[in-house]
Amino acid sequence: ETGVTQTPRHLVMGMTNKKSLKCEQHLGHNAMYWYKQSAKKPLELMFVYNFKEQTENNSVPSRFSPECPNSSHLFLHLHTLQPEDSALYLCASSQSSGQGNGNTIYFGEGSWLTVV
């Protein structure tokens, strides 16, 4: 148990569907992240939220829409995805995402997404 819980663990969706991934952290952290992990590629940072405010968007297509209602919860809303979006989506949290301060990042178990 890492303190970061992701649901669902597995999701299969059609290209015209709308679905959401959910993440909850029980660590009292203030920063939350979405990463994408594809086969044979490095971890790709998608979004960063610090104290509920989005501080980073790494040129992610608009078919991925994050939402952070509070410091403990993070969502990734998915719509009109493409097959190449199939991957493991990892949520993570850290104390904060302040610059110049190396913070340990704690990951959830991930949500396996398959787009058909």
Add this chain to the structure above:
Amino acid sequence: GENVEQHPSTLSVQEGDSAVIKCTYSDSASNYFPWYKQELGKGPQLIIDIRSNVGEKKDQRIAVTLNKTAKHFSLHITETQPEDSAVYFCAAGGSGYSTLTFGKGTMLLVSP
């Protein structure tokens, strides 16, 4: 931005042997270097980390060394066991960027 290179991409060892994974980074301002282990079907888990004010850190069979001058750091696993088989990621952070930059990962296979 920061760039982290990790080698090798795969590493096969016999049980009981030592394993070494190496990473280099580009931003001399980075000051935090964690290592993560990712088992099949799970998210990455932090196993050890080091900050730039020390050169080496040990935790039982795992150790990490840091050479700030050369901008490289390494993970050392001694007396490897089959349960050490996993993908290991290095990362660098703490410079001018808000989060960590990860290496591409090393798949470690420990044969009984």
